[in-house]
Amino acid sequence: xxxxxxxxxxxxxxxxxxxxxxxxxxxxxxxxxxxxxxxxxxxxxxxxxxxxxxxxxxxxxxxxxxxxxxxxxxxxxxxxxxxxxxxxxxxxxxxxxxxxxxxxxxxxxxxxxxxxxxxxxxxxxxxxxxxxxxxxxxxxxxxxxxxxxxxxxxxxxxxxxxxxxxxxxxxxxxxxxxxxxxxxxxxxxxxxxxxxxxxxxxxxxxxxxxxxxxxxxxxxxxxxxxxxxxxxxxxxxxxxxxxxxxxxxxxxxxxxxxxxxxxxxxxxxxxxxxxxxxxxxxxxxxxxxxxxxxxxxxxxxxxxxxxxxxxxxxxx
Amino acid sequence: xxxxxxxxxxxxxxxxxxxxxxxxxxxxxxxxxxxxxxxxxxxxxxxxxxxxxxxxxxxxxxxxxxxxxxxxxxxxxxxxxxxxxxxxxxxxxxxxxxxxxxxxxxxxxxxxxxxxxxxxxxxxxxxxxxxxxxxxxxxxxxxxxxxxxxxxxxxxxxxxxxxxxxxxxxxxxxxxxxxxxxxxxxxxxxxxxxxxxxxxxxxxxxxxxxxxxxxxxxxxxxxxxxxxxxxxxxxxxxxxxxxxxxxxxxxxx
Ligand SMILES: Nc1ncnc2c1ncn2[C@@H]1O[C@H](COP(=O)(O)OP(=O)(O)OP(=O)(O)O)[C@@H](O)[C@H]1O
Ligand SMILES: [Mg+2]
Numbered sequence: 001x002x003x004x005x006x007x008x009x010x011x012x013x014x015x016x017x018x019x020x021x022x023x024x025x026x027x028x029x030x031x032x033x034x035x036x037x038x039x040x041x042x043x044x045x046x047x048x049x050x051x052x053x054x055x056x057x058x059x060x061x062x063x064x065x066x067x068x069x070x071x072x073x074x075x076x077x078x079x080x081x082x083x084x085x086x087x088x089x090x091x092x093x094x095x096x097x098x099x100x101x102x103x104x105x106x107x108x109x110x111x112x113x114x115x116x117x118x119x120x121x122x123x124x125x126x127x128x129x130x131x132x133x134x135x136x137x138x139x140x141x142x143x144x145x146x147x148x149x150x151x152x153x154x155x156x157x158x159x160x161x162x163x164x165x166x167x168x169x170x171x172x173x174x175x176x177x178x179x180x181x182x183x184x185x186x187x188x189x190x191x192x193x194x195x196x197x198x199x200x201x202x203x204x205x206x207x208x209x210x211x212x213x214x215x216x217x218x219x220x221x222x223x224x225x226x227x228x229x230x231x232x233x234x235x236x237x238x239x240x241x242x243x244x245x246x247x248x249x250x251x252x253x254x255x256x257x258x259x260x261x262x263x264x265x266x267x268x269x270x271x272x273x274x275x276x277x278x279x280x281x282x283x284x285x286x287x288x289x290x291x292x293x294x295x296x297x298x299x300x301x302x303x304x305x306x307x308x309x310x311x312x313x314x315x316x
Numbered sequence: 317x318x319x320x321x322x323x324x325x326x327x328x329x330x331x332x333x334x335x336x337x338x339x340x341x342x343x344x345x346x347x348x349x350x351x352x353x354x355x356x357x358x359x360x361x362x363x364x365x366x367x368x369x370x371x372x373x374x375x376x377x378x379x380x381x382x383x384x385x386x387x388x389x390x391x392x393x394x395x396x397x398x399x400x401x402x403x404x405x406x407x408x409x410x411x412x413x414x415x416x417x418x419x420x421x422x423x424x425x426x427x428x429x430x431x432x433x434x435x436x437x438x439x440x441x442x443x444x445x446x447x448x449x450x451x452x453x454x455x456x457x458x459x460x461x462x463x464x465x466x467x468x469x470x471x472x473x474x475x476x477x478x479x480x481x482x483x484x485x486x487x488x489x490x491x492x493x494x495x496x497x498x499x500x501x502x503x504x505x506x507x508x509x510x511x512x513x514x515x516x517x518x519x520x521x522x523x524x525x526x527x528x529x530x531x532x533x534x535x536x537x538x539x540x541x542x543x544x545x546x547x548x549x550x551x552x553x554x555x556x557x558x559x560x561x562x563x564x565x566x567x568x569x
Binding site: 024025059062063064065066083084085087088090092094096098099100102103107111112114115116117118119157 | 318319320321323324325327328331335402403404406407408409410411412413414564568569
């Protein structure tokens with residue numbers, strides 16, 4: 001069985017998708033030509049509005065959805081031809097909470113490991129359950145767990161066969177802040193062990209917090225893929241808010257070049273600029289302010305969030 | 317072959333059986349006992365022996381068949397339909413398992429359960445009527461082949477069905493009538509010429525006949541015919557499943 005052999009292409013991308021199309025039976029085009037490469041050890045966040053095609057894309061990679069055309073490689077293996085090797089490398093936490101209600105936590109996680117053809121290894125399962133704070137629930141029937149715990153059981157199932165690539169389809173939907181933070185920490189810990197993580201989320205701060213690279217998908221097409229930091233820089237707007245000693249009525253014409261705005265009845269002056277536009281020099285502007293006898297007593301500066309960038313991208 | 321994966325599915329399915337062991341075994345045993353009280357003791361005593369076999373003993377093979385046909389279909393169809401319904405099928409589809417392996421796991425478990433229940437029904441029957449099994453090998457052959465074939469058919473129904481009603485539909489409309497008219501309670505040689513001809517179109521007749529032959533060396537058709545027919549049914553079921561899977565029918569969207 002050559003397709004079950006250890007990975008020969010260690011340097012291959014974790015995921016390589018080329019010209020992927022998916023049209024569902026009802027004629028709906030969910031994916032319209034996706035090309036995407038994800039390197040090993042990356043944390044990649046897939047963002048996009050409801051119905052953009054995130055789940056369809058993930059399911060196509062995992063073998064749950066049959067692509068209409070195109071190619072997918074997982075750790076170098078074609079997921080249609082060498083499906084055993086490709087699927088063995090993947091762990092999937094689906095968007096929907098679907099569990100076998102009457103099974104115990106321990107059994108359901110062991111079952112997942114068996115499905116993937118791995119020999120029994122109680123020590124590995126014990127570690128996974130402990131890492132996810134599920135150890136004291138291991139003999140509990142899943143139906144008796146809370147929603148957040150069920151989600152963690154699904155993560156434990158996905159990790160049970162020690163995958164190299166982990167897909168998390170909205171892992172933190174319906175999870176409280178504390179648990180979300182602890183899940184982020186675990187994802188980072190996984191990355192330390194060399195696991196590639198691909199996640200979708202509607203919480204932009206999650207992508208901002210976690211991801212190395214971000215892909216934005218809309219209507220079945222990747223609108224962009226970019227390093228998170230580069231994206232923030234390119235698209236990121238910064239704002240400086242000057243709280244004035246004395247409120248002003250109008251912005252003096254001498255300042256018109258800076259695109260300033262007044263707020264709070266003239267008590268605040270807001271300067272919005274793009275980090276990559278070198279033309280603006282704040283010290284010049286300060287000189288003009290001074291010349292017009294406008295005196296800030298406080299200056300606040302902030303970056304736009306990924307959410308604002310995202311809305312701008314998809315909305316446009 | 318991903319044997320561990322097959323074993324995981326098989327074990328999971330059998331686990332469901334053990335969890336509901338009461339109803340898994342109690343209901344077929346109870347209905348068998350009822351059949352014996354009604355047909356064996358109450359009515360049977362007034363019915364003359366068929367081919368020198370007392371009526372009570374005559375109906376035993378038919379009753380076993382009746383039970384395993386129903387059990388195979390309902391277990392196998394439920395086994396694959398339920399994960400489709402709840403969504404847990406995602407894990408089976410994303411695992412490194414071929415379709416053949418998925419079938420071996422699910423159908424193997426359903427057929428095992430049927431064989432087990434068939435044996436339990438036989439043991440129950442032994443309390444009511446004196447029985448002998450003249451050809452234990454052929455008895456097992458028909459028991460196992462029928463369990464596998466009808467579990468395969470159940471599996472097909474479980475993939476085809478898109479609602480719980482449809483899951484019940486085929487067993488109710490087709491399988492139950494065929495088994496009742498398949499010579500479980502009478503020899504089709506007792507029927508008028510015309511109805512005997514019609515009965516020959518009923519596949520269950522061949523199964524019951526072959527199975528009964530393995531007990532008493534008396535069947536409505538020859539052993540060879542029965543063996544040929546059961547093999548044909550198995551082949552047809554496998555062909556249908558192969559087609560379903562090649563086209564990704566209702567499993568992969
Ligand atoms: N089985 C299906 N048959 C037909 N259309 C489907 C099917 N599954 C999904 N779709 C459609 O494909 C589109 C993409 O769905 P998908 O689930 O991939 O979106 P998503 O980006 O994951 O959205 P969300 O953020 O809501 O999870 C949607 O318009 C959806 O209605
Ligand atoms: Mg989705």
